[in-house]
Amino acid sequence: MLVTNGTIFMPSVLTFIGIPGLENIQSWIGIPFLVMYIIALMGNSLLLIIIKSEPSLHEPMYIFLAMLGATDIALSTSLVPKMLGIFWFHLPEIYFDVCLFQMWLIHTFQGIESGVLLAMALDRYIAICYPLKHTTIFTQQLVINIGVGVTLRPAILVIPCLLLIKCRLKLYRTKLISHTYCEHMALVKLATEDVYINKFYGLLGAFTVGGLDFILITLSYIRIFITVFHLPQKKARLKAFNTCIPHICIFFQFYLLAFISFFTHRSGSYIPSHIHIMLSNLYLLVPPFLNPFVYGVKTKHIRDKVVKMLCSKD
Template identity: 50%
Template structure:
């Protein structure tokens, strides 16, 4: 199937992922930092999971949510980076139509889960700071499990229409996707049909998931800051606010690139592909890399357990 083929077909057998258009000669060099970041993401999130599992003192709501975030980061990065590296290393550009739709679903589903988990972590901080005496009775193991299930169901259901919205259109002229993964808008732009419904649903998903989550987080932190400012001493205020820094960094790492990537892919028709690729790669790789570093460095219990493991091993 070539890019000169003008025959209409409902379901193409394969798509061709270009990687970074215009920089094919530099793919090997570009792959080095991406491979390093992927290795850090895998190692860091696995270490977080291992430490929380093996340390009984970390068996609490905050760390359960952190484990959910680690699993989500692992799936998110693994759904795109291995294929990207295969493009860079072995020029393996083909991806089947079914694999493309599966990758698309996982990207949207787990990005929604990541956002939902950050909301759950904001709620955890709200209860811990604003209602500390009710923390253990509010965030029980059962409550944490229900919150996690709600996050999974919401994301899974809202991402479910994407493959069907893509599958319904006829495609023609080309099966080449100028990207390194099967993004929703990147694929449907190849369709020979009016794809307005796809764009509208994508915006609905963006604002109903991430938009609402940002509102919930903003409300949580408004109440948290109000409680912090009521504390009697400056040291108490700084110490309490310090427990939120890791979460605020995680929020920034996810939402800022996500909003730019989603809006530019829809409205930035004059934006160079290299810039779009940079924003998208930041969204795909930076949060899974930063989250274990942020929580590993700033969370005393995890940092202490990690240092104990290495010093004990060295001894």
């Protein structure tokens, strides 16, 4: 690492500050984060076990739910261990290339989660608006293709972000990152060079994945609601709407936290940095924590299977 005129040439090691202003209580903040992480691991693992072991759940909706659970486990695991290392074990340092790899993991899994939510919305759209065509449209091959597509899309789109940082940005004002994980803009802001291209591509990638998915999911549910309200029988309307409730809950909490985190990040000095960083962490931790509860409570097939498993143990 070469230091010239107060700038650092491509630091080999970066140092996380954690949550600026809350360093004295970070060890306590880590406790609820750890609890959320453990519950996320247990809840999503249970979902995966139930869906795999129950043949009646080998349908597109539950396959996508299994993908969501696996993504939640991977996303929270790519974040929490290093965060707790900062909070509890005074291990704030990370190699520059490892930081880029963590960034790729976190942003990729965020994109996969968004893509899976879109796939689930399209599944509900076909199931409710074109029920007779659902089995012929959502074939096993289509589900596989969707799974590959929602995985490759963010994995590929994030790579240029890493290359733009690695190849374009050589001079940094500091090696201290005011964050708990390697987030794209948190790292880009450390550079002393022109970062317009980095910021532009970051926004483009965010819209291509999250923004586009949000629009398509919203349009899908507008069409679903129109179809449901035109059903002649009240019982049929309630049944159709109830199948959408878990996904609607997850959709709102995922994108609500995403938008709050996005806007606080771009509010600059108007929002204290510790609030932004706390919101960023909650945005990544709350969905994996809540998703198993939402589907466990609202989905009858899964709820019945959990009850059956608990009763068999007694």
